[in-house]
Amino acid sequence: MNWWVLIAFVAAMLVLRWRRVGILTWVAAWLVGLYLVLNYVFVVPVPVSVIKIYMGIVSLSLFAFVLTDSQRMTEFWQPIQAFVVEPRYRPLLALVALAIPALVAFRIYADMTATPQAPFFARTVHPAPPDSIIVHDSELALGTADNPYRDLETSNPEEFKERLEKGRAVYYLNCFYCHGDLMAGAGMYAHALNPIPTNFQDPGTIAMLREAFLYWRIAKGAPGMPEEGGPWQSAMPAWESFLTEEEMWNVILFLYDFTGYQPRAVELH
Amino acid sequence: MSRKPPVLPILLGVLAMVAVIVASFKFLTTFDDKMAFKSPVRSEASVEAAETPRSQALRESSELAAAKELEKPYEEAEYRAVPRIGSRVAIWIVAQLHLLFAAFVLAVPIFALIIEFIGYRTGDERYDKLAYEFTKLLSASFSFTATLGAGLTFMLIILYPKFTNYLMSVFSPTFLPYVLLFFAEAGFLYSYYYGWGKFSPRVHLFLGLMLNVVGTALMFIANAWLTFMSTPAGIAESGALISTWDAITNYTWMPINIHRIIANVAFGGSIAAAYAAFQFLQAKTDEERAHYDWMGYMGNFVAICGLLPLPFAGYWLASEIYAFSQTMGLTMMGGAFSWLFIIQAILIGNLFLFANWYLWLGMGRIKGAERYRSFIWPMLVVITICFAIWATPRSILSTTEEVQAMGGSSHPMLGYLGVMSAKNTAVNILILTTFLSFVLYRRSGKIPTVSWAKQANFVQFLIFAGAATTVIGYGIAGYFVDAKTRIGFSVPQVGSVLAALVLVTLIDVFLLRNAETAETNWGKIRPISQYLLIMLAVTFTWLMGLMGYVRAGLRQHWHVFGVIRDTSVDAFTPSLGFATKVVSFTVLVFFLLIGFIFYLTGLTNKKSYQAIKDLTPRDVPGEPQVTPGLSAASSGATAMNAASGMPAGASGYSAAGHDSNPTLKT
Incomplete structure (x- = not known):
């Protein structure tokens, strides 16, 4: 985060408060300030769609803030009314009148000269799995399937440990090049991929999924992804061509063990 | 003086x-006949006598086609x-449209009955009149609901005959009770409406109660049909019926029943409040404004009461959908439909x-509310932050460059x-803050x-601090535990908020x-509030429409999820934009x-x-006869009577011994 931008914003708002500026200035300062914060505080830029959502919410709230109190509303409109009506502001008013079409023209110019971008595609990161898949000639119902070795965690901890070790081997022989040694999606090949590989440490990924879902993603990879998941945007191989079923279940055990997350359980009615 | 119409001309x-x-027709046919083709070779008579090979072939082929038509076997259409x-x-x-009207028709009797009951218990006629005013909206709405329901049934039979036939075979035992209940609903509704003030209060309340019971039963039956389509039960893999009862009590039946009752109340309250706002903005006199301001407040109060528990019912429904099918759950929350939940959040x-x-604007009409004004901006900040968190998408709509930058x-x-942890927290704090607003509103103008x-x-x-901390x-x-535990955390979160709602209300009842009580100047509210x-x-x-689409659309290319496949040309999920x-x-x-219904209902108030x-020019409507010095507050129950269109003395309740001060109290 760029802390200096944030500190500058807070300082500017405090100064405005201390100077007891009018309500119009206060509202304008909030809007401009927040826009700058959203654009420049985060090292990784915030997408325009989110900035629009946030600015819309804040504008609505500021609108509510002004209109809830009649005195505040009068204070808000007074400078605008004066600016439009009083003769002393006429030159400025003329400037504003010219600036509006100029801004529109500039916007059109900017849009026309913008670098062409690939068409937008709302990729679904966790697309819905099919009801069942066939891996190595055996059918698996994804809605009810669970890791066949998960029970060993309590029934036979020794064997579970062995399976974890086998899973570790599978991971470091096959997966870590992209998903990284810490499973944070930062492997040595990750920077060549777009989008980057999944970060398993993120609580929004494997922590909220069932093991059968992971099995589906590993076995079928990008080629087996439904349209909404944008299969052409993922470099994930279909690992069923290289790994046995047992190896895939073992590596899933290892993913959860390493990250410390528990898989989502199969819910019963 | 009227003139006789000129009959002869x-x-x-x-x-x-x-x-x-007639002349034009004769002229055209003659002209057409003269212009028709005449064979230069044969006379007309010879043409009739000797059939050409071509005309013979044409005749035979049409005879054959006619014969084939007669032998055509009966085939049931799958789609039209x-x-x-x-x-x-x-x-x-x-x-x-049918569901929106049905929701309104089912909701209004719920709160109309409660308000009427309050009026009966307290003897305060204003509540009785308010309940009557709400009920007035029902008559035309019920007809619209029934018409749209009939339209829906016909369209299902015409457009989806095979599928409708299947649904009828599964739910055949439910149709006769449905029809009988519908008949009873009509009977109770019209006797409740037309019998206002004509029966003893207890009989009338009983009619209202039965109206609600029958209406709810109707909804439960209809819910069985639609929930079965999403989460089927009681059938074999082939679709063959095993148990109708199991088909009714499928995974999402009860969650939908509960969710719909609550949502209907919230929706119905908001529509009734909109009606009051519509009338307020058209009101000519202070008395009318006072009445409709109060009605709008009550409608909004009902809507908020429904809105607060609604997210909890929604969670239950969503978790049942997830429990029924992981595929459906993921389609809803992480897949194709997840973007709609961002719109829902907004x-x-x-x-x-x-x-x-x-509520904050409403504080302006209460003397003594000034002391709570300083609470408004912190609550607004909290609401804004929670709103922003709730609307933050996990997967963000972004350009290729933005995706590249975010990885x-x-x-x-922001991810x-x-x-879920952030969303749950945001919505619970939103609910708490809204409740706090309401508590402060209620406190305005009251000194314990x-x-x-x-x-x-x-x-x-x-209690507030404890609930917020929890x-x-x-x-x-929730960020540091597994998914199952995290989902379990929503229980203490919801529990603490519900406990706060109940405990604070209880204390308030005894405290106040x-x-x-200071005066509330009903009608003295800024028009923006309306x-x-x-x-x-x-x-x-809009929200009901969107969420209804999500619920039904989750089936994707299935009529009955996983059992009866949609093989029509529409067997695809439309784009979100569409x-x-x-x-x-x-x-x-x-x-x-509904605007037309508002207009129709408004007619009952007109002369x-x-x-x-018969009015003299001085009394022309639209020229309010406001007695100088008569404030909104001083017109009293007469004004309420006039504004509600209720005949004097129609309530049947005695107002004796009750507050006859026309100033309404909160």
Whole structure:
């Protein structure tokens, strides 16, 4: 985060408060300030769609803030009314009148000269799995399937440990090049991929999924992804061509063990 | 003086017109006959006698076709199409309109009965009149609901005959009870409405109760049909029926029943409030404004009461969908439909903001509310932050460059606000804040007289603080536990909020008993508040439309999920843009229709045609006869009577011994 931008914003708002500026200035300062914060505080830029959502919410709230109190509303409109009506502001008013079409023209110019971008595609990161898949000639119902070795965690901890070790081997022989040694999606090949590989440490990924879902993603990879998941945007191989079923279940055990997350359980009615 | 119509010229005119038509027809047929092709070789007679090979072949082929038509076997159509828009969109619009009206017709009797009961218990006629005013909206709405329901049934039979036939075979035992209940519903509804003031209060309340019981039973039956389509039960894999009862009590039946009852109340309250706002903005006198301001407040109060527990019912429904099918759950929350939940979050955020805003504006009409004004901006800040968190998507709509910069579709920092822990925390704090707004509104203009007031205030503060701490604490902890535990955290979060709602209300009831109450100037509220009420109603309706689409659309290419496949040309999930356009169109049509109902209902308040004719020019409607010095507050129950269109003495309740001060109390 760029802390200096944030500190500058807070300082500017405090100064405005201390100077007891009018309500119009206060509202304008909030809007401009927040826009700058959203654009420049985060090292990784915030997408325009989110900035629009946030600015819309804040504008609505500021609108509510002004209109809830009649005195505040009068204070808000007074400078605008004066600016439009009083003769002393006429030159400025003329400037504003010219600036509006100029801004529109500039916007059109900017849009026309913008670098062409690939068409937008709302990729679904966790697309819905099919009801069942066939891996190595055996059918698996994804809605009810669970890791066949998960029970060993309590029934036979020794064997579970062995399976974890086998899973570790599978991971470091096959997966870590992209998903990284810490499973944070930062492997040595990750920077060549777009989008980057999944970060398993993120609580929004494997922590909220069932093991059968992971099995589906590993076995079928990008080629087996439904349209909404944008299969052409993922470099994930279909690992069923290289790994046995047992190896895939073992590596899933290892993913959860390493990250410390528990898989989502199969819910019963 | 009226003139006699000129009969003879009119008759002559009609005769002349008929003559011209006949002459034109004769002329055209003669002309056509003369211009027709005549064979240069054969005479007409010889043509008739000797058939050419071509005409013979044509005749034989048409005879053969006719014979084939007669032998044609009966085939049941699987689908039929609606031109241009297609069957799915046609059914979608009609079903949604029917559901919106049905929701309103089921909701209004619930709170009308409660308000009438309050009036009966307290003897306060104003509540009785308010309940009557709400009920007035029912009569035309019920007819619209029934008409749209019949339309929906016909369209299902015509457009989806095979599938409808299957549904009928599964649910055949439910149809006769449904028809009988519908008949009973009509009986109870009209006797409740027309019998206002004609029966003893207890009989009338009983009619209202039965209206609600029957209406709810009707909804439960219809819910069985639609929930079965999404989460089927009681059938074999082939679709063959095993148990109708199991088909009824499928996974999502009870969650939908509960969710719909609560949502209907919220929706119905908001529509009734919009009606009051509509009348308020048209009101000519202070008395009318006072009445409709109060009605709008009560409608909004009902809507908020429904809105607060609604997210909890929604969670239950969603978890049952997930439990039924992981595929369906993921399609809903992480797949194709997840983007609609961002729109949902924005709409619900708007609902909370508008509801609070209305309450804050309402404080302006209460003397003594000034002391709570300083609470408004902190509550607004909390609402804004929670709203922003709730609307933050996990997977963000982004350009290719933005995806590249983020390394995926999730922002490395804001992505943390897109997960369940953050969302649950945000919505619970939103609910708490809205409740706080309401508590402060209720406190405005009231000074407790009990000796333990300070201690009670402190305890209430502790309850609020405790609930907020619990919600935020579990929200943060949710980031560090597994999914199952995290889902389990929503229980203490919801529990603490519900406990706070109940405990604070209980304390308030005793605290404000015999409190010194300042005057509330009903009608003295800024017009923007009324537009907020209308916005609330529109937002509620839009939200219902969108969420209804999600619930039904989750089946994707199935009529009955996993059992009966949709093989029609519409067996695909429409784009979100298209879906929102259809929903928006439906909402627009609904408001045109409900606007017509508002107009019809408003007619009952107007003077009769004869009465207007008999008025002297001085009494022309639209020229309010306001006695100088008569404030909104001083017109009293007479004004309420006039504004509600209720005949004097119609309530049947005695107002003796009750507050006859026309100033309404909160």
